[in-house]
Amino acid sequence: MTQEIIMFILTTFRAAIRAGSPLLAGTLGEIIVERSGVINLGVEGMMIMGAVSAFGVAQITGNVFLGVLVATIVGGGMALIHGFMSITLRVNQYVSGIALTMFGSGLSSLIGLQYIGIPGYSLKPILFNFDLLVYFFIFLVPILWLMLYKTKMGIIIRSVGENPEAADLLGINVNLVRYLCTIFGGALAGLSGAYLSVSYIPSWTQNMTVGRGWIVIALTIFASWDPVGALLGSWIFGGIEALQYRLQPLGISPSLLGTLPFIFTMLVLVVSAKESFKKRVGAPSALGKPYKRGKK
Amino acid sequence: MKLKIEDRLVVTRQQTIIISIMSSLLSIPLITIIFLSYGVNPILAYQKMFYGAFGSAYSISETLTKSIPLMLCSLGLTITYKTAIWNIGAEGQLLMGAIFSSGIALSFSNWPAYLLLPTMFVFGFVGGAIWSLIPAILKIKFQTNEVISTLMMNYIAMKILEYLVYGPWRGKEEWGFPFTEKFSSSAQLPTIGATRIHYPTLIIAIVAAVGIYVLINRTKLGFEIRTLSKNPEAAKYVGINYAKIVLLIMIISGGLAGLAGVGEVAGIQHRLKPNISHGYGFTAIIVAWLGRLHPLSTILVSILYSGLLVGGEMLQIVFGLPIGIIEIFNGVILFSMLSGDFFLRNKISFEISSKAER
Numbered sequence: 001m002t003q004e005i006i007m008f009i010l011t012t013f014r015a016a017i018r019a020g021s022p023l024l025a026g027t028l029g030e031i032i033v034e035r036s037g038v039i040n041l042g043v044e045g046m047m048i049m050g051a052v053s054a055f056g057v058a059q060i061t062g063n064v065f066l067g068v069l070v071a072t073i074v075g076g077g078m079a080l081i082h083g084f085m086s087i088t089l090r091v092n093q094y095v096s097g098i099a100l101t102m103f104g105s106g107l108s109s110l111i112g113l114q115y116i117g118i119p120g121y122s123l124k125p126i127l128f129n130f131d132l133l134v135y136f137f138i139f140l141v142p143i144l145w146l147m148l149y150k151t152k153m154g155i156i157i158r159s160v161g162e163n164p165e166a167a168d169l170l171g172i173n174v175n176l177v178r179y180l181c182t183i184f185g186g187a188l189a190g191l192s193g194a195y196l197s198v199s200y201i202p203s204w205t206q207n208m209t210v211g212r213g214w215i216v217i218a219l220t221i222f223a224s225w226d227p228v229g230a231l232l233g234s235w236i237f238g239g240i241e242a243l244q245y246r247l248q249p250l251g252i253s254p255s256l257l258g259t260l261p262f263i264f265t266m267l268v269l270v271v272s273a274k275e276s277f278k279k280r281v282g283a284p285s286a287l288g289k290p291y292k293r294g295k296k
Numbered sequence: 297m298k299l300k301i302e303d304r305l306v307v308t309r310q311q312t313i314i315i316s317i318m319s320s321l322l323s324i325p326l327i328t329i330i331f332l333s334y335g336v337n338p339i340l341a342y343q344k345m346f347y348g349a350f351g352s353a354y355s356i357s358e359t360l361t362k363s364i365p366l367m368l369c370s371l372g373l374t375i376t377y378k379t380a381i382w383n384i385g386a387e388g389q390l391l392m393g394a395i396f397s398s399g400i401a402l403s404f405s406n407w408p409a410y411l412l413l414p415t416m417f418v419f420g421f422v423g424g425a426i427w428s429l430i431p432a433i434l435k436i437k438f439q440t441n442e443v444i445s446t447l448m449m450n451y452i453a454m455k456i457l458e459y460l461v462y463g464p465w466r467g468k469e470e471w472g473f474p475f476t477e478k479f480s481s482s483a484q485l486p487t488i489g490a491t492r493i494h495y496p497t498l499i500i501a502i503v504a505a506v507g508i509y510v511l512i513n514r515t516k517l518g519f520e521i522r523t524l525s526k527n528p529e530a531a532k533y534v535g536i537n538y539a540k541i542v543l544l545i546m547i548i549s550g551g552l553a554g555l556a557g558v559g560e561v562a563g564i565q566h567r568l569k570p571n572i573s574h575g576y577g578f579t580a581i582i583v584a585w586l587g588r589l590h591p592l593s594t595i596l597v598s599i600l601y602s603g604l605l606v607g608g609e610m611l612q613i614v615f616g617l618p619i620g621i622i623e624i625f626n627g628v629i630l631f632s633m634l635s636g637d638f639f640l641r642n643k644i645s646f647e648i649s650s651k652a653e654r
Contacts (some may be wrong), residue, residue, distance in 0.1 A: 103627025
C-alpha cells in the first residue's frame, strides 16, 4: 500500500514536471521581455508557431533537433514583428500582442493541415525519462537569475524596464536592448511550443497550446518577474494538469476538470496581486510604455 | 533626402478616416503574399471572396446574418476599450448568454413565444453580464489584469458548455451528437423570409448602437467615460468613481455579448452545441478597433467584416484553404490597422537638403 502511494506521488510529480516544462520556458522568456519594459501578449501565437514548425521540420528532415532549432528561430521572428510594432512604431502593445496570437494560430493551422493525425518524431529521454529540453529549461532558471541580478547585462535590462530615461542618459541604447529581449522571449516561446509537439505529445493538432500562452502571462506576474518564481509556478501548474488526468477515472467530467487550470490561473492572479501589494514588488515601472527620447 | 518624423498635434476627423482606410489597405499586399505562397491566384481569390460575400441576394443575406453577433460583441468592446479596460472575453460572454438562454428555452418550452423569447434575451444578457462582472470585480478589488482574467473566463465558458452538451443537457434524439434537444418553435426567432437573418436580434443590435452613441455623447456617464479615456489622472481629481464606471461598462459589454449568444442559439442553431460561435467574440476585437471605437461605425465595419468571413468560406470551398486563413486575415488586418496609429500620431515628410546647407 505505502509503495503504491509512493509510486503515485512519484509518477504525479514526474508528470507535473513534464506538463510544467512548456510553461516554464514560456514564462522565463516573458520575464526577460517584461523586465525590459515590453509586454508581449502574443506568447500563445509564438508558441503554436513553434509547435507546428518543430513538428513540420522534423517530418521533412527526419531530424528533431533541427525542428527544435527552427522553432526557436520562428518564435524569435514572430517576436520581431511585435518588437517593430511596439518599440519602433510605438503602437498599443496589448492589441499588437493579440494580433500576433491571432496571426500565429491562423498560420499554424494552415501550415499544419498536412500534419494532422501523423505520428511525429520525438526527443529521446536522456535521464530519469526526461529529455534534453526539460533539463535545458530547468538549467536556464539559475542562468537567467544570475544574469538578471549579478551581471552588468542584467542591470542594463532592468534599468531599461524601470527607468528608460536614466538608462538613455547613461548611453544605453534603450530600444536595442528591448528588441533583443523581445526576440529572446519569442525564441523561448517557440522552444516551448517545440517541446509540446516533439516531446510532450509528439503530434500536431490545431490549437494544441490550449491557452498555455496566456497562462504564461499570468505566471509571469505570479513569479514577480523572477526566474525562480517561474520554476515554482510552472511546476504547480504542471501538477494541476497532471492531477486532471489522474482524477478522471474517479468519474468527474473531463470537461469540468478541464476548467481547473483556468480557474487556478484566476486565483493566482488574485493572490499575486495581493502579494505584490504587500511586498511592494510590482511590475517594471516602464512596462508597456514605449520610449522616445525627450518624451514622457 | 531625409526622412523627417514629427508629432502630429491635431488630428482631424478627415485625417483619421483617410489614414484608417489607407492602413487597412496595407493588409492587401500581405494577404496577397499568403495566397501566392499557397499557389492560389490572388485576383481570382479576391473575386471569389467578393462574390461570396456580396455577389448575390443569398450571399448578402448570409453576410448580414453573421454581422449580427459581430455588432453586438464589438459594440460592447468599444466602450470598454475607450476606458482602457481590455475585455478580451466577449467570446466567453457570448457563450454564457447562449447557455443561460438555452436553459430557459429547454425548461419552459411550452411558454408562448411572446413570453419565452424576451425571457431568453433577458437571461442571455444576465449570463453575459455575470461572466464579465467576475473579472471586473477582481480588477477593482485586487487590481488583477483583466486581459488574462477575461481570457480565462472564455476557456471556462467553453468547458462548461462542453460539459452541459456532453452531459446533463444532451438531447435524447440527437443521434449521440453533443447537442441539446431542439428548441420548441416558440423559442425560435423569426427570420426575414427564407433567409437566416433573425431580425429581432438585428434590431436590438442597431438600437444598442444608437443607445451607446447617446450614452457616450449625451449623458453624464458618457462624459465621465470620455474624461477617463482622455485623461485618467485628471478623472481621479474631478471625483469620477472609477469602480462604478468599470462595473457598469463591463455589465453593458458582457450583456451585449450575451445577447449575441441568444441570437445564435435562438436564431440560427435552435439548440445548444459546441462551436455555436465561430470566434465572433475574438473577431469583434478587430471590428471594434477598425471602427475606431465609434459605436455607429462599428455597425458598418461589422457588415464589411462579416463579408470577409463569408467570403473567406468561399476560399475553403473553391481553393480548399482551411478556416485558419480567416484568423491570418484577422491578425494581418489588426497589424495594418495598428501601424496606421503610428501615422496618426506622427507626421512624416521628406526633406530635400540642398548642397548649400551642408
